[in-house]
Amino acid sequence: MPLFRETGVVDDVWTKLADDQTVPADGPVLVSLTRWRGARAALLARRGPIGVALANSDAVESLAGDVSRLDLVALHFPKFSDGRAYSQARLLRGRMGYGGELRATGSVLRDQLPFMLRCGFDAFESDQPGFADALAGARTLFSVVYQPAEDGRTPVSFLRLSSPVIRGRWPAGPEGESSSEVTNYNY
């Protein structure tokens, strides 16, 4: 399955291990939550980055305390219409402070991308035609957001405040400050 980041198609350097497969001595490996729980110490002792793949019914809270040790968390969409992983992503990024790669796997379609980016995903497995182009444009598809999420964008409600200095929480920047894109909007 091709792997995309916002820069385009990238090589997938990660080895996805089934629970009964032997763990290689080095190189990046992606394991299930069950395996991570069962062999955490051994996995951490080896050379090479570790990633954990969660089912969308797994509690992300079980990775609390380990987020800085992980370089990849893969969240799964068994069907594109099953949205549990959006909550998992926001908890990982926003509450648990996970900073590594957050990958969407399974049924990942281009029309979900604006939502996925806002929830903190930054890597996507998809075989849908046109996916790379859609991903390149997904962050700017909407110049306005109404709610805080995990992409650092400033919600409209804060842009409307008379003093737009907002509790130091919303970084201003090309993504965060979207008002310049709409000032010429004619109505």
Next chain:
Amino acid sequence: MPDTYFYRYDRYDRALLSERIAQFRDQVRRRLAGELTEEQFKPLRLTNGLYLQLHAYMLRIAIPYGTLSSRQLRKLAEIARKYDRGYGHFTTRQNLQLNWIKLEDAPDAVAALAEVDMHSIQTSGNVIRNVTADHFAGAAIDEIEDPRIWCEIVRQWSTLHPEFSFLPRKFKIAITGSPNDRAAVRVHDIGLRLWCNERRKVGFEVIVGGGLGRTPMIGKTLREFLPKDELLAYLEATLRVYNRYGRRDNLYKSRIKILVHEIGVEKMREDVEAEYAEMKDGALKLPAETIEAIARQFAPPPLPHRPAAVAEVEALKLSEPNFALWLKSNVASHRMAGYRIVTASLKPAGAPPGDASAAQMEGVADIADSYSQGEIRVSHEQNLVLPHVAVEDLPAVWRALGQLGFAEANLGKITDIIACPGLDYCALANARSIPVAQRLSRHFAEIARQHDIGDLKIKISGCINACGHHHVGHIGILGVDKNGVELYQLSLGGDVDFGKTALGTILGPAVAADKVVEAVDSLVATYLENRGEGERFVDTFRRIGLQPFKERVYAAV
């Protein structure tokens, strides 16, 4: 033309809308080009309000908190003419449905809506739907605070919410600002009731897990009192718990009411409160400035002083019995003396409940401009409301509505029927609803008799999904299919008004389509023979029970 006295879009709202339309246009193009399968396209069109019915696509247009300006209503009429068959259907969720839209026209239709700051976003699909409110908001005499301020805040927060766009199932929120609940908050996924506590602070009672449908349930109180500025944090916490733990294995068990029922309201509360504790005082806490800025837009219109007692009105009451009855049933108190809230009945005898032609919509818009500050409301009982009418203007408004066929003095009476679209339009229905409503409203057409029968709410659904709210009808009528024959099951004693929410009890075996009028006639006769002083139909039912009604109906049919 008067200014509007409710939320006005700014450049941000308009930018989002135009970008959303561009996105939808591209999605429709890809569907027509075969790049998207129907399965992939379905959630995209649904969250833009485009539904596939029995014969055609239907566009469900959001009317946030049921409030419209005359300009918006005229645009709806124009869209109904241009892209549909010249009429629309106002729904129990304060939306407008156009039943004959072509897929290729849908992007142009929503672009036309955007010209008057309207949209069809999230009127369908497994998302947070259009938020409904008391249709008397801002005018009601018993109001603590205008609920539409909070509906607008929720509307913005829920629009394209990245975390909650693929929920287990649809999610409906209703808000009331009055102790007399006119928004049916106990039969919504979340109901919010503004109230003033003993420390004179106004906050929300948060009610969760109500709903009708296949498994009707009355909502339970999740939190007695929530500070207003924490509303979005608390909603986000509740939705997150639902998104994570709500069932997804069975379409009919996926609403939040099933989750609350299965884990219990105590566990639900524990989970929501734990989640909320993490978010409290965070980015979702509403700054006072934000609340005030939105509240200012809902500032009541500056209504000039008008006389409370008017000789012409008194004279007309004596000379026109129908006007006198109309004043009694369709005209409600306003917070200002000298004004009244007028409800235009969209239930004239023999007409499909809630339908209005483009010409009728324009007619109501004209009346609103002349007599109601250019404002119109849609009620969840599928009528249109003129919220600010001077007592002096009541005769003129009554005559003008009469010209449109909307002056029937039947509000809350036996012909003020709620009915779903049923098998005439809907792919899910087992039976027709509209023709049943039409037969009943013709049979009971005589206004004086309706007033004698008094308050009696009939609600008709064409299948167990209960879009016609039959569970909470004083008389509920449910269409069922038995070996290809349409039959109708009757239930009694449901109620949804003023906090007395109750679910109806099934009367007995379903009756044939041509026996429904007779059966309802028998129910009414039983009531009239047994009613005590001042008792409504539903009060008599509660006192004497099902049996007398049952015997009479099955002896007759």
